[in-house]
Amino acid sequence: MFSEKNYLMIGNTRWHWASKRKKDWKYFHTSPNPIEFKDKDYSQLTWASVGSVPENIKLCPSNKINLDDVPLINLPPYLGIDRALASWSAYKKQSSFTSKEQGLIVIDAGTIMSVTKITKKGVFAGGQLISGLRLQLSSMANGSLNLENPVIKTIPIETFQHETKNAMIKGAINGLLGLIIKLLEETKLPIWMCGGDAPIILNELKKTNIDINYCPNLVLEGMIDIDQKINSI
Template identity: 35%
Template sequence: MRASEREARPRRGRWLLIGNSRWHWAAPTAEGLQCWSREPRGADHPTGEHLLAWAAVGPVPARSDLDPGRRLSLADVPLAAAPPWLGVDRALVAWQAWQDCGLPVLVADAGTALSLTRVDGLGRFAGGRILAGAALQWKALAAGTALLPDLEPSAGPGVDGHPPEAAWPCETAAAMRVGVVAGLAAAVGAAWEDARREEPRCRLRITGGDGAALAERLGLTPEPDLALRALARLRPAPGP
């Protein structure tokens, strides 16, 4: 990210979602929302006057200027029938996806974990599934075997910062990348088939940092900013 791009972003009227490994930001523009994600750094810590609303599923820094009065919790997300244990990130993406289509929807949020969240045609939480995301699976493979490498995720195109691989790689690290991503995409596809057997009108929405790679395999368009759009919708920026 160039310094000029950071300076161009408005300091007021931002939204923040603290994830397990990255912080996700949004700021209003004339065209809608400008969204970006990055690992947390000291310079990213906003003061209360700069933040319209924030939510967190990952660790909140002990020493920060985040205003607790502007924090959204599960109770602030109008997702009907949401159980009290549901993560606010799952509630945000599920509610926004249903707002967008008004139909039964399955949301695959591919982050540190891959969460699958169903919403019925009336906008009510209808259960879901959770499994380890790509980075967690790679770390488990490295930790549980003697010869497989530890793949370190990095920013860039594709999952793990790599371009799309061949379908059947010969190199070990590439085989791990392809195997995990293909497995996650297959899990999403199977969940969608299950959901459509119960509700044929069910739509599928894919979001999260690894969502683009999964969406490509499933022939869909990712929607990486569902959670931030929900935050902005629930706590809109003041008018001019």
Template identity: 30%
Template sequence: MVLVIDVGNTNIVMGVYAEKNLRAKWRLETDINATPDEFNRLASSLLSANSIGPEKIDKIVISSVVPTVAGNLDFFCSKTIGCAPKWIDAVSAKKLNIQIWYDNLKELGTDRIVNAVAAYNKYKTGLIVIDLGTATTIDAVSEKGVYLGGSISPGLVTSSEALFMQSSMLPRVKIDLPPKKVIGKNTIDSMLSGIIYGYAGLVDGITRRMIKETKMNPLVIATGGLALLIYKVSETIKIVEPDLTLEGLRLFGSL
């Protein structure tokens, strides 16, 4: 089995693959203050609860945009699993025949290239890949599998937190469903309209500009914790792939 770990600024997503099948998946809070022992106990308990013993794990593949948790992950892999993890970077993509047109590979987030690899491996066409998390990345992949670059925006929740913190008269609202109408008749619906429909407008606007710039007719797919929410109101997203990053890590693990 292959253990794949995607470390984001808000969540750590772990998955276990038996060949090409995702057997189990967990989403943890990214806690930069957790000690190695604390993280080890939590991660070990998740594996144990699913009857996945350390001896069943043959390989570990990690993508991370949070360098400060690397020590905890290395400790968990060595102490509990008993093998060193494979850390993914943009250079690794060359082994999967993905060209990267980016000025400085060291600046390219591993999650972005892992998503691009997974999406192109599955669909083999021009793509716009949208990852809706703490930050929102929108990346373009050519029909020949070339990673062309993309955009980075503050995530929906990140942007909303600024509104909640800086506006004393506005309440904190739960962002889980879009309002039925764009024109809100009360403060809560007005806020949800601006947050959700406004963010869909950002996603659709950048996507349309990328389509025009690349002169492609791409398939637009979304992943990340907020993908399904924005998909419901987006005019450009066609498919939601909730496990895209994990699948990309599995592919890197096959190298």
């Protein structure tokens, strides 16, 4: 699977990869520390991490993308590198096709759904964090004796549900949708979204007039752009 140039973002629950083959980029996602890559040479990978890094893969420290590499302003030292990379990527994309300077909101709908505001000058302006869809469901199941973690096959249609598992799913997704709607009402800023739960959320938002820029590989695209800048110096 490894080819000319490869990138790895180690997430909390999944690993995210970008691989260049000739002029094309391929993006894919795996379980942590995938067994199918156990014999691969990880030393040439450009990488970043928000999750734990296994010792057996031998990543090269000099190939790591750090927070200081991200050319946004006022990034706090404790900010997750995934948020910073997604924000930089979205900021660049918006700047390239809009004539009206304005800030933006970046939402990464992963294990934790992160919300990040970036001003029109590329300044980090804070954000919000909320448990992602599946984490909400597992938290309810783990925190209650009588609840089981439901498998998400479809999002229930009716507002009020009789089955407990459907009530959990409907409540969790509505909480995330409510946050997004409130963000738009309060800021009127364009929203850029990535993350594993983004397709589910966007499908639910089809029922509204909300327009969101969906770019599933914002984080990896940010890594690629920053690595190219570093190597061009």
